[in-house]
Amino acid sequence: MSIHSPQRATILEVAREAGASKTSVSRYFGGERERLSRELQGRIESAAQRLGYRPNQMARGLKGGRSRLIGMLVADIRNPFSVAVMHGVEQACRERGYSLLVCNTDNDPAQEREHLALLTSYRVEGLVINAAGSPDRELQALVEQGMPLVMLDRELGEVEAEVVGLDNARALDLALDHLQVQGYGELLYLSEPPEQASPRQARLMRFHQGVAARGLAGEAHCQALKDRETLQRAIGDFLARPGTAPRALLCANGNATLAATRALQTLGARLGDTGLLGIDELDWCALVGPGITTLAQPTEAIGRAAVECLMRRRECGDHTTPSRRVHFQASLIPRGSTRR
Missing domain, CATH: 3.40.50.2300 (Response regulator)
Structure with missing residues (x-):
C-alpha cells in the first residue's frame, strides 16, 4: 500500500474558493494587498486557510526577483532582549506580507559570516543585523550593492546603515x-x-x-x-x-x-x-x-521600527541617503x- 502526500493547494483553487480572480490572489500574497478591498482580503485569507495554501516564496523570488523574505542575524538567541525584539520584527514583517528568516550566530564571528552568506543566497530583500563580531567589510559591500540594511542595538563604524536601539x-x-x-x-x-x-x-x-x-x-x-x-x-x-x-x-x-x-x-x-x-x-x-x-x-517598538526603517530604505531605492539613528527611551x- 503506497502512501501519497496530499497535494499543495494552488493559487487557482484559492481564487475559486474565495470567488476572486487569480490576479487578486497574486496581489494578496505578492505584497499588494492595499490594492484590494478589506472584504476581498478577508475572503482570500479565509479561503487560503481552509485549503491550507502557502505561497512558495522561493519560487516567487526566482520568478519575479522578489523573495518576500527578510533576513535577521541575532548575536545570542538565548538573550531575552533578542527574543523580545525578534517578536516585534516578525510581527511587522508578517503584517507587510514578508516572512522572516532568523540565524543565531551565538556570538561567534565565524558563524556570523557564514550565516550572512546563507541569508544572501536566499535572496532576502533586506537584513536586520544584531552584530556579534565586526563584519564591516561584508555588510558595507552589501549596502553598496543596494541591499537595505538596519543595525539593531549594535552599530559598526564602517557600515553606512540605520541603527535602531535604546538611548x-x-x-x-x-x-x-x-x-x-x-x-x-x-x-x-x-x-x-x-x-x-x-x-x-x-x-x-x-x-x-x-x-x-x-x-x-x-x-x-x-x-x-x-x-x-x-x-x-x-x-x-x-x-x-x-x-x-x-x-x-x-x-x-x-x-x-x-x-x-x-x-x-x-x-x-x-x-x-x-x-x-x-x-x-x-x-x-x-x-x-x-x-x-x-x-x-520598548522591545516590540524597537523591532517594529527596525522593519519600518528597512522598508523605507528599500522603497526609496536611494542607498546613498545618510543613515539615521533611531533611539528609544527606557522606562x-x-x-x-x-x-x-
Missing part, C-alpha cells in the same frame, strides 16, 4: 538619578566585556561620566558572567569594603542582573539594603524577594530592590 546615555542617567535619590552613594557596575558590543561601550562610558558628575563613588566589573566565582568575589569585596555609604549594583543587561541576583543570594545580602537595578525588564524580576528594579526597553520600573 543608552539617557538610560544610564535615569538609573543613576534613581539610585542617588534612593540614597545609594557607592555603585558597582556589572557588565559583560564591552569590546565587541557598542551598547556595552556606550553604557560603560556613561556610567563613569555619570558617577563623576553626581559625586558618587563608582567602579566597574566587566568580565564574562559565566565565571560565577570571580563575579561573586568581586561583589563580596565591594560589599565588605570599609565605609558607611549605602551600596548598590547596576547591571548592564538582563544576563548581568541574573548573575548578580544569584551572587547576592549566595552572599546572603538583603535586597534593598544592597541596591540592585538592572537594564532590561524580565518576567522573573517581579518575583524575586521584594522585586528587582529595572529599566524596561523605570521601581521595586523593592532599590528601597532602603
Whole structure:
C-alpha cells in the first residue's frame, strides 16, 4: 500500500474558493494587498486557510526577483532582549506580507559570516543585523550593492546603515538619578566585556561620566558572567569594603542582573539594603524577594521600527541617503530592590 502526500493547494483553487480572480490572489500574497478591498482580503485569507495554501516564496523570488523574505542575524538567541525584539520584527514583517528568516550566530564571528552568506543566497530583500563580531567589510559591500540594511542595538563604524536601539546615555542617567535619590552613594557596575558590543561601550562610558558628575563613588566589573566565582568575589569585596555609604549594583543587561541576583543570594545580602537595578525588564524580576528594579526597553517598538526603517530604505531605492539613528527611551520600573 503506497502512501501519497496530499497535494499543495494552488493559487487557482484559492481564487475559486474565495470567488476572486487569480490576479487578486497574486496581489494578496505578492505584497499588494492595499490594492484590494478589506472584504476581498478577508475572503482570500479565509479561503487560503481552509485549503491550507502557502505561497512558495522561493519560487516567487526566482520568478519575479522578489523573495518576500527578510533576513535577521541575532548575536545570542538565548538573550531575552533578542527574543523580545525578534517578536516585534516578525510581527511587522508578517503584517507587510514578508516572512522572516532568523540565524543565531551565538556570538561567534565565524558563524556570523557564514550565516550572512546563507541569508544572501536566499535572496532576502533586506537584513536586520544584531552584530556579534565586526563584519564591516561584508555588510558595507552589501549596502553598496543596494541591499537595505538596519543595525539593531549594535552599530559598526564602517557600515553606512540605520541603527535602531535604546538611548543608552539617557538610560544610564535615569538609573543613576534613581539610585542617588534612593540614597545609594557607592555603585558597582556589572557588565559583560564591552569590546565587541557598542551598547556595552556606550553604557560603560556613561556610567563613569555619570558617577563623576553626581559625586558618587563608582567602579566597574566587566568580565564574562559565566565565571560565577570571580563575579561573586568581586561583589563580596565591594560589599565588605570599609565605609558607611549605602551600596548598590547596576547591571548592564538582563544576563548581568541574573548573575548578580544569584551572587547576592549566595552572599546572603538583603535586597534593598544592597541596591540592585538592572537594564532590561524580565518576567522573573517581579518575583524575586521584594522585586528587582529595572529599566524596561520598548522591545516590540524597537523591532517594529527596525522593519519600518528597512522598508523605507528599500522603497526609496536611494542607498546613498545618510543613515539615521533611531533611539528609544527606557522606562523605570521601581521595586523593592532599590528601597532602603
